[in-house]
Amino acid sequence: MSVDFTSVQAVDVSRHFGRRRALSHVSLTASSGDVLGLLGPNGAGKSTLIGLLATLAAPTSGEVRYGDRTAAALGAGLRGRIGLLAHELFLYPELTARQNLAFFAQLYGLDPRATVDAALASAGLSDRADDDVSGFSRGMRQRLALERALLHRPRLALFDEPFTGLDDRSVGAVSDRMRALAAAGGIVVVATHDLDVADGLVTRIALIKDGRLLADEPAAGGLRARYRGVVGAA
């Protein structure tokens, strides 16, 4: 059974690690075409929320719904519709760029011959395809990791601090890719500290602090001022 959905919804989600509350009663929705920015200071709970949306973690209470069903109801097929680019790039440094992409393509049930070359071209790494990833710069790794995350054309694309350590050109490329994903009907959720990049990229913002959702609203420019007003100094 193929799994698809046009919205992802956190419903009164809390997540505790022992006695520490990483998220507390968060409810928000992102729909097809949205670029939802999760904004907040360090330790706000953004990465925890990304982990919950990615099905890598389970909420302590509340639920995450993909369309009108939960991850448990949708089963493993749901994971084939989710892509995650985290700060850690999920690449094997000992393997070449081609080997990394081929491995993940097969893990997602894709034919590597049909997908890997296109992904390498998209990352601008065709000429370095057979080089070990350990020899790549941060920007090259990030571009490769982006292709790895999107290899299977996910409906829900999650980005956790995707701009860290990137130069302006790479930031622009990643931002353009997010816009294209949303324009193609994807749901894009990005957790970032970079308010300048987020301003003009995100279509909705969720401001989070100490695990609590302080605001969930359409982005309307002036993001830094809005952030300061709600969360405090950026």
Added chain:
Amino acid sequence: MFLQTALLVLRKDFAIEVKSREILYTTLLFALSCVLVFSIAFVKEGQPLEDAAAGILWIAVEFAGTLALGRTFERERYSETLRALLLAPASRAAIYVGKMLGIVLLLGVVELLLAPLVAILFHASLFAAPALLAALLAAGTVGFAVVGALFAAMLVRARSRDVMLPILLYPITIPVMIAGVRGTAALLQSPPDRPTVTMWIMILAAFDVVFLTLALWTFEPVMTE
């Protein structure tokens, strides 16, 4: 699809190991050093202590296996690739089986060199019944890897994983050690006590089945944070 995924993970680990050879070399060197040191301590004037060979063979396998488990999963922790594996729509149990088979194969290679070395240094007739020895080592190695791969995966994000892995692993794998040592000791008798060796192999096989079933059942829930 289950087997395909397991073999895919196994092939990936094999490709990494072929390039780096890091785990094979460190594990092998550790196991061989272990046997050499014990041979100095337990072989006096050319006469080894009775049944020492059996114990030392299994101690070396268990310690080397612990080292291999730690390093194998450290690779998955380095770039958080374990999370990428768990995020894939493939069966998580198949991913576990792929990692576990990698440990079994690696230890198999180590045992290929370890067993002859133990036989030579301890004047042990390990190869009097080679098929039984192979079955004993295979069943024991699978038992150790089944439990070890589960614990190593569970602990991959724990700060104290290097301390916790042996603390959790050794008590659970005591039956493997006992069956392995007693089975090998029976094998070393002249002539080999085949019924006793077979009994210990059956006990190890039962351990493997029980713990593989438990591991396949629990891997997905324990890996969901």
